[in-house]
Amino acid sequence: MPQKQWLNRTCRLAVVLLLILAPLGAWAQVIPSAQVLQRVVQEAYDRFKDVKEGATADYIPELAKVPAELFGVAIVTARGDIFTAGDVDYAFTIQSVSKPFTAALVMQQEGNADVILQKIGVEPTGLPFNSILATQILKPVSVNPLVNSGALASVSLIKAKNAEERFAKIMSFFQQLAGEKLSVIEDVYKSESATNQRNRAHAYILFVNDRIYADPMEVVDVYTRQCSIGVTAKQLAIMGATLANSGLNPVTHVHVLDARYVPKVLAIMMMAGFYNESGLWAYTAGLPAKTGVGGGIVAVVPQKMAIVGFSPRVNQAGNSVRAMKAIEYITDELGVNLFGSGR
Numbered sequence: 001m002p003q004k005q006w007l008n009r010t011c012r013l014a015v016v017l018l019l020i021l022a023p024l025g026a027w028a029q030v031i032p033s034a035q036v037l038q039r040v041v042q043e044a045y046d047r048f049k050d051v052k053e054g055a056t057a058d059y060i061p062e063l064a065k066v067p068a069e070l071f072g073v074a075i076v077t078a079r080g081d082i083f084t085a086g087d088v089d090y091a092f093t094i095q096s097v098s099k100p101f102t103a104a105l106v107m108q109q110e111g112n113a114d115v116i117l118q119k120i121g122v123e124p125t126g127l128p129f130n131s132i133l134a135t136q137i138l139k140p141v142s143v144n145p146l147v148n149s150g151a152l153a154s155v156s157l158i159k160a161k162n163a164e165e166r167f168a169k170i171m172s173f174f175q176q177l178a179g180e181k182l183s184v185i186e187d188v189y190k191s192e193s194a195t196n197q198r199n200r201a202h203a204y205i206l207f208v209n210d211r212i213y214a215d216p217m218e219v220v221d222v223y224t225r226q227c228s229i230g231v232t233a234k235q236l237a238i239m240g241a242t243l244a245n246s247g248l249n250p251v252t253h254v255h256v257l258d259a260r261y262v263p264k265v266l267a268i269m270m271m272a273g274f275y276n277e278s279g280l281w282a283y284t285a286g287l288p289a290k291t292g293v294g295g296g297i298v299a300v301v302p303q304k305m306a307i308v309g310f311s312p313r314v315n316q317a318g319n320s321v322r323a324m325k326a327i328e329y330i331t332d333e334l335g336v337n338l339f340g341s342g343r
């Protein structure tokens with residue numbers, strides 16, 4: 001065989017081999033082994049289980065009754081493998097962790113992510129989640145779907161004849177994301193409904209500024225129900241893993257969210273998921289994430305996994321102390337900070 005022909009063939013063979021092996025290598029690099037994932041989840045649980053900082057939220061009276069010692073850590077990979085430690089089957093209220101998912105539903109309903117940009121905004125406020133000041137001064141567009149006023153606006157954008165239909169659409173979407181039936185924790189819903197005057201104020205400020213798109217009090221009610229949906233750490237991790245897996249639920253294999261909306265949702269989570277601690281969170285963990293005053297936090301590593309921590313004691317900003325520590329630890333151990341592992 002002439003030398004040139006031989007060289008050509010060898011080159012072609014090398015390219016074919018590379019094409020076959022490269023994705024395998026990339027895959028192996030993408031998701032750490034089961035042993036590593038189970039180890040980091042267990043280590044995060046063991047390390048932080050005795051942390052006592054923070055307190056259960058009590059501005060919603062029923063939340064103060066949730067046992068403060070609960071602590072669960074879960075990882076669900078973009079392949080649907082599940083790793084857990086601690087109280088991962090206890091259903092807690094999803095609270096503000098619900099907000100990015102409803103924003104995603106709005107994008108999907110409209111067939112366009114710009115609706116969020118034009119009708120709500122995507123800038124972080126730098127202020128607490130329930131800041132009336134932010135709602136008043138940051139108009140017309142500078143709220144985002146993750147603070148209360150923007151979350152109310154998201155709920156108002158869901159097309160529905162009445163409150164029941166509006167809530168049913170949200171619930172059905174959340175169930176598809178979690179791949180399981182979910183239910184409202186009625187005691188928390190009632191408790192928050194009786195004490196949510198501040199959210200009613202947000203809704204009316206939006207109303208007088210033409211920034212809420214349905215009846216304000218109906219919206220507050222549906223938002224309160226949405227926040228009272230019960231999820232376990234494991235279910236929340238499946239919801240997050242659906243985002244990590246470009247909108248395809250990796251456990252049920254149902255396509256829940258169009259892939260083109262996932263980067264938009266994650267961008268909003270990166271900038272505002274921790275409210276006035278979003279900068280600190282980006283600095284320490286470097287992952288898009290969302291917190292809730294019920295004690296849950298979901299962080300998303302695109303194409304790889306969701307990491308969830310649940311513990312009811314929250315800090316001044318409403319973010320769960322042990323959940324933050326657990327997710328930061330895992331992020332660091334796995335080297336999955338989006339801005340680089342620093343190693």
Ligand code: DON
Pocket residue numbers: 094095096097129130148192199224227291292293294317318319
């Ligand atoms: O609207 C509220 O105040 C609650 N339903 C949700 C607040 C919340 O989760 C803040 N996040 N950490």
